[in-house]
Amino acid sequence: MPELPEVETVRRGLTRELVGRRFESVRVGRERVARRTSRDLIELGLEHATVLSIDRRGKYLLLRLDNDCTAMIHLRMSGQVLIQQAADAERAHSHVVAELDDGRRFAFVDPRTFGEVVVVQNAELHSVCPELLRLGPDPIVDGLDAMDLWATFSRRRRRLKSMLLDQSVIAGLGNIYADEVCHRARLRPDRASDSLNARHVIRLVDSIDEVLVAAIERGGSTLGDGQYVAIDGMSGDFQNEHRVYGRTKQRCDSCRRGIIRRIIIDQRGTHFCPVCQR
């Protein structure tokens, strides 16, 4: 579910509400969310730790703690991080719950339990989470270099969308934003990556920046199932700006001629306008 704009919205919310706060009485419910390490390591690592700052790389959240540990959180498809009032009812599927020193509650909620929480000593972060080392540049944190990206696209021959979804090429794009980016850049998602010229890739990088910045400004996309919400339970707004995602068979609002098509790329539903994307 959550892609870069949603995770960034969560990061900003947590930075506002959690930095300087201390975790108390941490409880890990379902062990599956602690599968990378253990229930004990999460509880021991978080308990009495104060949050110093919160970073994000792609879809990974990194909570820096004052006990030389980092908490890595990945929401995968259905994860949520919520800051609740003590009096609020505990949500179903709350797998990591902590009381905070101001009386509020931190909750990691995840019905499908694809998401996970890892708490490790800083020195062990990359051995326990080696995928962090394989992440490509984050468009917001690092910025993208169009010529580097062009080189990557030219070295190989994969479909454009497949490249955009590859977290080692660009960190943070997912199914919604990959489609929206291709549409803005007027490029078909099933185009061979090595068929793009430098101008195309510059257009693509501009589109990535525009879409992500706009989506972050709007607090991300909350789809009909309402699964993604910010830490205060608020929905995002960017779903109202989607030009292709979830608009199969509707007329393209950009060219007003094409009918949005849905195809499958890398087992993911892929939406594009056959008229304005080439």
Added chain:
DNA sequence: AAACAAACCTGTGCGC
């Protein structure tokens, strides 16, 4: 090397 398939789970929406 790239494409494809399945796996990990639960919830929801749709057609019948």
Added chain:
DNA sequence: TGCGCACAGGTTTGTT
């Protein structure tokens, strides 16, 4: 109203 199936924002692993 109820049932069964398809599908969902992600990532990893294994097979063609």
